[in-house]
Amino acid sequence: xxxxxxxSCSGLVRGSIYALIALGYTMVYGIIQLINFAHGEVYMxxxxxxxxxxxxxxxxxxxxxxxxxxxxxxxxxxxAAYGYTLEKIAxxxxxxxxxxSPLISAIGMSLFLQNYVLLAQTPDFLPxxxxxxxxxxxxxxxxxxxxxxxxILVTSAITMIALTVLIKYTRIGKAMRATQQDMTMARLVGxxxxxxxSMTFVIGSVLAAIGGVLVGSYIGQxxxxxxxxxxxxxxxxxxxGGIGNIPGAALGALVLxxxxxxxxxxxxxxxxxxxxxxxxxxxxxxxPAGLLGKAVKQKx
Amino acid sequence: xxxxxxxxxxxxNIQALKSISIDVNEGEIVTLIGANGAGKSTTLxxxxxxxxxxxxxxxxxxxxIHKMSTDKIVALGLVQVPEGRRIFPNMSVLENLEMGxxxxxxxxxxxxxxxxxxxxxxxxxxxxxxxxxxxxxxxxQMLAISRALMxxxxxxxxxxxxxGLAPLIIKQIFEIIKxxxxxxxxxxxxxxxxxxxxLKLAHRGYVMENGRITLTDTAEKLxxxxxxxxxxxxx
Numbered sequence: 001x002x003x004x005x006x007x008s009c010s011g012l013v014r015g016s017i018y019a020l021i022a023l024g025y026t027m028v029y030g031i032i033q034l035i036n037f038a039h040g041e042v043y044m045x046x047x048x049x050x051x052x053x054x055x056x057x058x059x060x061x062x063x064x065x066x067x068x069x070x071x072x073x074x075x076x077x078x079x080a081a082y083g084y085t086l087e088k089i090a091x092x093x094x095x096x097x098x099x100x101s102p103l104i105s106a107i108g109m110s111l112f113l114q115n116y117v118l119l120a121q122t123p124d125f126l127p128x129x130x131x132x133x134x135x136x137x138x139x140x141x142x143x144x145x146x147x148x149x150x151x152i153l154v155t156s157a158i159t160m161i162a163l164t165v166l167i168k169y170t171r172i173g174k175a176m177r178a179t180q181q182d183m184t185m186a187r188l189v190g191x192x193x194x195x196x197x198s199m200t201f202v203i204g205s206v207l208a209a210i211g212g213v214l215v216g217s218y219i220g221q222x223x224x225x226x227x228x229x230x231x232x233x234x235x236x237x238x239x240x241g242g243i244g245n246i247p248g249a250a251l252g253a254l255v256l257x258x259x260x261x262x263x264x265x266x267x268x269x270x271x272x273x274x275x276x277x278x279x280x281x282x283x284x285x286x287x288p289a290g291l292l293g294k295a296v297k298q299k300x
Numbered sequence: 301x302x303x304x305x306x307x308x309x310x311x312x313n314i315q316a317l318k319s320i321s322i323d324v325n326e327g328e329i330v331t332l333i334g335a336n337g338a339g340k341s342t343t344l345x346x347x348x349x350x351x352x353x354x355x356x357x358x359x360x361x362x363x364x365i366h367k368m369s370t371d372k373i374v375a376l377g378l379v380q381v382p383e384g385r386r387i388f389p390n391m392s393v394l395e396n397l398e399m400g401x402x403x404x405x406x407x408x409x410x411x412x413x414x415x416x417x418x419x420x421x422x423x424x425x426x427x428x429x430x431x432x433x434x435x436x437x438x439x440x441q442m443l444a445i446s447r448a449l450m451x452x453x454x455x456x457x458x459x460x461x462x463x464g465l466a467p468l469i470i471k472q473i474f475e476i477i478k479x480x481x482x483x484x485x486x487x488x489x490x491x492x493x494x495x496x497x498x499l500k501l502a503h504r505g506y507v508m509e510n511g512r513i514t515l516t517d518t519a520e521k522l523x524x525x526x527x528x529x530x531x532x533x534x535x
Contacts, residue, residue, distance in 0.1 A: 019336060171402075174395070174398070174399065174402075175402070177388070177390070177391065177393070178388055178399050178402075181388045181389055181390055181391070182386050182388060182389075184382070185382065185386040185388065186399075187348075187350060187362075187370040188348060188350070188370065188379075188380050188382060188386075189374065189399045189400055189402045189403075189447070189451065190369045190370075190371045190372065190374035190375055190402045190403035190451070191371060191402060192369070196332065227363070
């Protein structure tokens with residue numbers, strides 16, 4: 001039983017990280033039907049910025065939690081700038097091009113950003129400081145859930161609640177929903193659709209950066225390639241939940257994280273990816289539109 | 301109020317509007333009639349900057365608007381009720397109305413305007429929390445007009461508000477258009493295939509064929525015009 005709880009906990013932690021990244025994929029897809037393959041790279045860059053910032057702050061005598069918060073903030077700002085620029089130079093000029101063109105542009109940006117970080121930093125894994133202190137109150141259950149895991153779960157939950165509130169009640173959130181449902185009509189009520197698309201990339205990138213910081217601190221090492229696998233998994237999670245559907249992405253991510261964790265724990269950690277993608281295949285056979293996705297009826 | 305001067309619009313290499321000129325004066329109801337594919341909807345989308353003209357000019361109150369982005373044009377008070385209604389399907393009736401006020405700064409009067417459109421279309425008040433996509437065609441058309449009115453338009457651009465609706469509902473909607481024009485002094489530019497109804501409502505009319513304006517006159521004279529009778533009124 002304890003082993004099951006441990007696995008469930010680590011599955012939820014993985015899942016909530018996937019969710020933070022998957023939300024960026026699904027929001028962008030919902031609005032411009034583009035799979036932003038460079039999104040995983042934004043997550044990776046977020047982790048690198050956090051590593052650099054935490055190194056600098058340590059020299060200046062900051063400690064533990066304050067570093068984590070400052071590093072996350074600065075990483076979020078940087079990632080937002082990357083997301084904004086990415087859309088502006090790689091996707092906006094192709095807005096009216098055939099759908100394959102921005103997709104290829106996205107793959108190009110992904111490769112470019114990976115290699116840029118490879119050259120600017122190093123191909124090796126870099127140690128990432130553990131920024132999350134051990135809380136005393138977690139002592140009694142530390143064998144099931146550690147402090148780092150608690151911080152990740154709580155941070156992801158707060159971030160996702162904040163996103164839900166933003167989309168439901170704020171002006172930009174309403175503009176995003178309107179644009180997703182009917183872009184031409186959104187323009188006709190006065191929504192500046194270009195700004196909405198930029199903001200979608202910015203918000204998605206901030207979420208990914210927060211994920212990057214949390215993972216860096218949790219796993220303890222990062223390199224230029226971590227965005228690729230995380231991106232593929234998060235994309236899988238988004239498809240699993242129904243691409244374009246925001247609660248779906250969160251649910252898909254948690255299902256994926258748990259599936260991986262149980263597979264690693266009960267079968268073999270070498271097979272965790274097989275199970276993760278196996279779940280995807282199974283769900284796509286049974287529910288082609290994803291867990292919460294609605295099949296789109298084509299009007300004729 | 302609104303002037304189109306030799307406007308030409310293209311979809312890729314295909315020319316949809318061939319040098320059209322239209323005037324709409326303040327307080328008027330002007331109708332643009334024509335067959336399917338004549339370019340009527342394109343005219344409205346060109347005015348709103350969704351398919352900007354390649355040649356020609358469009359002026360609103362004397363100022364050029366043909367190079368402006370859609371949101372800037374809407375902010376001037378040119379508000380369109382597009383063909384097919386385009387209700388936001390996953391938003392409630394109230395949220396759809398709220399989207400109409402997206403650019404308004406005087407947020408305090410919004411409740412008053414919501415009451416006003418609920419007074420025009422009482423059925424919408426009953427459906428206020430229902431999702432837009434679940435409404436019937438007639439209700440959606442009422443909501444689309446209401447959403448446009450929420451923006452407090454100077455010029456209301458209507459694209460085939462009668463399309464696919466029962467005669468009784470069409471009558472109701474045309475009465476509301478007349479009421480809005482008289483009570484709110486809103487200028488109306490009405491695109492219609494239903495030439496008979498449109499010409500009875502309007503002060504002046506334009507006839508469009510294959511992307512060209514072929515005829516223009518007062519609505520009464522157009523109703524009597526032999527050519528119009530034969531081609532559009534089925535007489």
